Amino acid sequence: MNLAAKMKLVVVGNGMAGMRTVEELLKLTPDLYDITVFGAEPHPNYNRILLSPVLAGEQTLQDIVLNDLAWYEENGIRLHTGRKIVKIDRKAREVVADDGAREHYDRLLLATGSNPFILPIPGTELDGVLTYRDIYDTERMIEAAGKHSHAVVIGGGLLGLEAANGLQLRGMQVTVIHVMPWLMERQLDPTAARMLQKTLEAKGLTFRLETHTESLLAGVDSRVRAVKLKSGEEIPADLVVMAVGIRPNTTLAESAGLHCSLAKPGGVVVSDTMQTYDPRIYAVGECANHRGIAYGLVAPLFEMAKVCANHLAHFGIGRYVGSQLSTKLKVTGVDLFSAGNFAGGKDCEEIVLADPGAGVYKKLVIKDDKLIGAVMYGDTMDGAWYFKLLREGANVSAMRDRLMFGESNLGDTGHQGENRAASMADSAEVCGCNGVCKGAIVKAIKDKGLFTLEDVRRQTKASSSCGSCTGLVEQILMFTAGGDYSEAPQKKAMCGCTDRTHQEARDAIREHHLLTIPAVQQFLEWRTPNGCASCRPALNYYLLSTWPKEAMDDPQSRFINERSHANIQKDGTYSVIPRMWGGATNSGELRRIADVVDKFKIPTVKVTGGQRLDLLGIKKEDLPAVWKDLDMPSGHAYAKALRTVKTCVGSEWCRFGTQDSTRMGQELERALWRMYAPHKVKLAVSGCPRNCAESGIKDVGVIGVDSGWEIYVAGNGGIKTEVAQFLCKVKTHEEVLEYSGAFLQLYREDGWYLERTVHYVHRVGLDHVKKKIIDDAANRKALWERLQFALDGEPDPWHEPEKARVDLKQFIPIVATA
Amino acid sequence: MSFVAICRLEDIPVLGARRYQRDDGKTIAVFRTASDNVFALHDRCPHKGGPLSQGIVFGESVACPLHNWCIGLNDGRAAAPDEGAVERFAARVVEGVIELDPWTESPSTLARAAD
Secondary structure, eight states: OOGGGSEEEEEEOOSHHHHHHHHHHHHHOTTSEEEEEEESSSSOOBOGGGHHHHHTTSSOTGGGBSSOHHHHHHTTOEEEETOOEEEEETTTTEEEETTSOEEEOSEEEEOOOEEEOOOSOTTTTSBTEEEOOSHHHHHHHHHHHHHOOEEEEEOOSHHHHHHHHHHHHTTOEEEEEOSSSSTTTTTOOHHHHHHHHHHHHHTTOEEEOSOOEEEEEEOTTSBEEEEEETTSOEEEOSEEEEOSOEEEOOHHHHHTTOOBOOSTTOOEEEOTTSBOSSTTEEEOGGGEEETTBOOOSHHHHHHHHHHHHHHHTTOOOOOOOOOOOEEEOOOTTOOEEEEEOOSOOTTOEEEEEEEGGGTEEEEEEEETTEEEEEEEESOOTTHHHHHHHHHHTOBOGGGHHHHTTOGGGGOOOSSTTOOOGGGSOTTSEEETTTTEEHHHHHHHHHHHTOOBHHHHHHHHOTTSSSOTTHHHHHHHHHHHHOTTOBOOOSSOOSSTTOSOOHHHHHHHHHHTTOOSHHHHHHHTTOSSSSOOTTHHHHHHHHHHHHSTTTSOOOGGGSOHHHHHTSEEOTTSOEEEOBOOGGGOOOHHHHHHHHHHHHHTTOOEEEEOTTSOEEEEEEOGGGHHHHHHHHTSOBOOTTSSBEEEEEEOOGGGTOSSOOSOHHHHHHHHHHHHTTOBOSSOEEEEEESSTTOTTOGGGSSEEEEEETTEEEEEESOBOSSSOBOOEEEEEESSHHHHHHHHHHHHHHHHHHOOTTOOHHHHHHHHOHHHHHIIIIIOHHHHHHHHHHHHHHHTTOOOTTTOTTTTTOOGGGGSOEEOOO | OOOEEEEEGGGSOTTEEEEEEOTTSOEEEEEEOTTSOEEEEESSOTTTOOOGGGSEEETTEEEOTTTOOEEETTTOBBOTTSOOBOOEEEEEEETTEEEEEEEEEEOOHHHHHHO
16 A cells, blocks of 8 residues: 555544544545544543543443544554644644644644633632543542532533532532523423422532622632632532533634634534635534534534545535534433423424423424424433434424324334333343344443444344334433434435435436436446445336336346245245235135145245235245246235235125225226335225224225215334324225325325335325325326326236346256256 | 356346256355456355345345345455355356356355454
8 A cells, every 4th residue: 555645634633523533534435544633632532421420430431432542553543642733834734733743734624622611700720620521520520529528510501410410429519500590591491490400409419590600719728618609608619610611622723714703602614514714624523613503512523524524535425504402411310301492482382291290391392383392301211202303304293192192102013012211121122123132232332332323223233124113222322322312314315325315316316317227326426336235226216116118127126026026035935925806816716826836835825914815935946837827917915016905895795884895995906006116005995984904004095984985094004003194085986096096106206215105194294295186186187197107008027027027037047967 | 176157147137146056955146246247155145044146236245135134245254243154156257158166165254264
């Protein structure tokens, strides 16, 4: 490797923001830069937000190291600890350290963090007066707690309360002085704050609210002796911790003439690409001012790191557009969560649940049918869920009546109905798919320094299969890594091959009339030569659904089931489900099925939940002959496509039936079969409100009533049981076809790959669907026509394999001819 | 090393695979990449024995159809954080014909490291 040819990256600041950026950069281009890091502290990078558990004696300093010295060495990074950069010479492109050493840079990354704010009062220079920022401060506090007994914490915000709690646990008498009328006023409303205060008072802390400090008084040996208030009162103190806020550390940037914000909160001004006014110099983390905001929590800094690394790596895509914040107090035994605009205001509505006796308080703030803020005290198990709704800007009108009771009220399967991560035992299984218990997740988060859901998925596999335990895993992250863990970003890239979202890919395909996967990948600048197993099937679907009859199917970009037109089983054999229209069959079909079972020695025949017969354990080489002998259409049971239309017998036989549901179901199935979709699609038609076909949990559920048909959409009987929502009531069979078809075409055109109708409708809102289908008759008819156009002449892959581009050679293994 | 001709290059779709069955019943998956390189691996994912020949091929990797483990075609190793490896076989293209050495198994990289 030629080191001389490498560009030089110098990082000033060895904290979480700087090192996260370096980690992201190494992931993208491990060899682009020769990297040098300067850190003022004498330690490798550690997890600053876990200083509170260290102070409280719940973790050790060793536990919170994120990158040990070996990591720097392994990645060829030169680390200078305990060395402060005092000057940037932008002309010569050099930084100068306090010992006079100079280092040249091609790119410079400033991650100098912030400084604690010191009140401009007399006495702050006395011994025993500390701020709360780093390992040094923490060690001094632990030391003081061993020798002295009276502590005063000035500042009743997040940091102040965590410091107070830690000192109290270490045996000190602690008084918290706060100028505002309630604690944590930036995160809590007065009600929640008062409940918090009560809990902390019960633990032994003393509070002085709306109280101003005038000076710190010296004792005999220049050590602080007391805090003097404006009222003249003195509070004895051997230790004073000042936690009244932080200011971005911009001394270095200002001395180099980089533009810094003069207005509060200060900070080095950066663009959406994290560049300062000198384009060779980037800034991330607490020292940066982005769109007028300087962030002091960890989640935004991770999002900044990602964007910054992308630009440092010369990929040039991705913008940082600001972050939504959530807070959780890291005080054991205190459950508190806050996010977004919890104070409300004009045009906002509030839903409040208060049970002071049980110590539970929840407030949700809603504006324009969206959740914009939440404060919770005592019961925060749905904090992660509310935060997700908030970040996604999801329309909550449909679940408004249940919103307050949380996600658990909406029913998940797979973890024994457990919804409270905090109260789960370490041995309790969290992820039922991959068999991951809570203890394993907690251990991975602590040992490997994980902060994001993605990290946990990669390392433990938890929540990486069906995803039903995602909420639980997020809660565990919150409890373990602290409240300001980083959730998956709102703008989620399709996969590791790109930073583009599913929506961006869909839009580009439509707007620019792209017709092949390579064309899309080139247009959107894919990083990999031909995508991966996750983006290729999605792109193939988007092309086919956007440009039917124009874009060509690419079978090699389909999952094996859609390439071999049968369901792969755990032993590598396949299962085959022939189509039975509306679940009805006859003696001829049953006889042929029986003959096929005998002829091919098929070991298992099973009735499915969708009213079909599943033939399991077929060798791949037998598939074409099985299809031919069955002489029935493909059931598409293997595809992201219309699976089945389940029906009850209806008015033809049933003494309660009001409508001919079997015939309606068969008409729907004949109109919609061969319809590929973002995910599988299941329909049902019931002949009366007794609803024996279970229409309430289907993607489209139709229920016959005396005067016509009711149509329900976006139900789901899977991981999360979701009841379908009422869409409309119609009179005729033709209308059922048109409305159902239009809904499915809307989903086909707008849905993201692997998004079921329930998630699609959650995302866009039922009102959007109604506007497109119910209110706009012309649009409904156009959708229905587009669906019919797309399906017209589509081949049955079992019986027209050439037309369906089925690679028939795949069924014949090459056998050794020895 | 003894290579046998098994099929023509175009008998395997680009970014696709075919199965070669040895007379002792062992199945070898033969892959073709976008740049027309060919690779051969034991058709058995180190995770739960899934048939790798049925997976989606991308770059120089294949995603197992059962649980999406990604196996490197060149080294037979599972991509991190999964751990495991599968035996490799030598394969090449000679004048448009794919040749395979089905009886010389290169131990997987992992197995070698464990020796």
